[in-house]
Amino acid sequence: MDKGSGLVGIMVANQHERKYALQKYLNCNKTNMKLFCFTPADIDWKRNSITGIHQTNRKWLLRKFPFPDVVYNRCYRLNPQIIERLGTIIGSNKCFNHINQFNKHEIHIHLSQWLAQYLPETILYDKENVLRLLDAHKVLYVKPCYGNKGKSVYRVEVKDSKEIHIGEHHFLPKIIVEDSQQFQVNMDKLVGSTPYIIQKGVDIQSLNEQVFDIRVLAQKNKRGQWSATNVISRLAHKGCFNTSMCEKVCLSEKALKQLYPPDKVNAIIRSIYDISLRAAEIIEMGTHCHLGELSVxxxxxxxxxxxIIEVNGKPQKELYDEIDKRDSVYKRPLEYAHFLQKK
Structure with a gap:
């Protein structure tokens, strides 16, 4: 494989992902760069080579490659020393997405310096904090600091009767307790030793009795600048608060047009772009990590x-498979890689 036109290595977590991931990006590669896919375990540091999969004449082949010009990291959990070692070999600015797993509390701290007006009150979970915020706000969301597709997220509501309802995925509670002591016992079982945050509950707008969110895919473009590739909404199943378990996905503009007049929709869309791109800049600046994409x-x-409910460091690309202009989701990281290769 000729490296003269530029070589990009897409790093994924395990060998089973290599072919699937690479196919997505090959289909959308409009640059003249060559692509291969590898895992951290495929790196041979002693021989300065990487065993990776690539496609030639529609055949999938496994071969050794030199270290690429650019590495696009798609590993959710990765030892930061691997990024550091890659950076010393190919250049510290040639590997992007230094981290893909964000700590929700740390991200909140970064964003609160500049975008506090768009953030619901959020603090680290402990016994005193959860009772104090529950008394103040009546509805809370309790989330793992390191989330994974909406798993183990709890909705807590104190009713007028003083009962406390705890729900998982659904508004209907899975646990009902009569006092704060019983509540604490149950929450301790649910949370365990895992670090959690507590977030003030927002009275979320619904569409046809379905809660929906607005997810902005922010990616760096061929000029190295943050841009919004797509803005989509996930509609939760009726009775669910968790949009990660969504019934369908659509462009946010389509959802908003069913709720607001055109002028209001345009104003909301402009605000969405402004807030999300500012968030991406703040997070990259605050974490001191080289990032190329995230979702808000x-x-x-x-x-x-x-x-702003949360920010994800490894956007789920499959969400866009049925959406118009879905190719841009895969094309833009390659354009950014091309930008880095030319620097």
């Missing part, structure tokens, strides 16, 4: 105000 999850409350 927002919701509208019943008054039409936007809130």
């Amino acid at each position: 999850d927002l919701v509208l409350d019943s008054a039409g105000f936007l809130w």
Whole structure:
């Protein structure tokens, strides 16, 4: 394989992902760069080579490659020393997405310096904090600091009767307790030793009795600048608060047009772009990590105000498979890699 036109290595977590991931990007590669896919275990540091999979004449082949010009990291959990070692060989600015697994509390701290008005109150979980915030806000969301597709997220609501309802995925509670002591016992079992955050509950806008979010895919473009590739909404199943378990995905503009007049929709879309791209810049600056893409999850409350709910370091690309212009989701990281290769 000729490296003269540029060589990009896409790093994934395990060997089973290599062919699937590479095919997605090969289909959308409009650059003249050559692509191969590898895992951290495929790196031979002693021989300065990487065993990776690539495609030639529609055949999948496994071979050794020199270290590429650019590495696009798609591993969710990765030892940071691997990124550091790659950086010393190919250049510290030639590997992007230094981290893909964000700590929700740390991200909140970074964003709160500049975008505090768009953030629901969020603090680390402990016994005192959860009772204090529950008393103040009546509805809370309790989430793992390191989330994974909406798993183990709990909705807590104190009712007028003083009962406390705990729900997982659904508004209907899985646990009902009568006092704070019983509540704490149950929450301790659910949370265990895992680090969690507590987030003030937002009265989320619904569409046809379905809660929906607004996910902005922010990616760096061929000029190295943050841009919004796609803005989509996930509609939760009826009775569910967790949009990660969605019934369908659509362009956010389509969802918003069913709720608001055109002028209001345009204003909301402009705000979504402004907030999300600013968030991407702040996170990259705050973490001191070289990033190339992330997704920002927002919701509208019943008054039409936007809130940042969380930010994801490894966007789920499959969400876009049925959406118009889905190729851009895969094309843009390669354009950014091309930008880095030319620097």
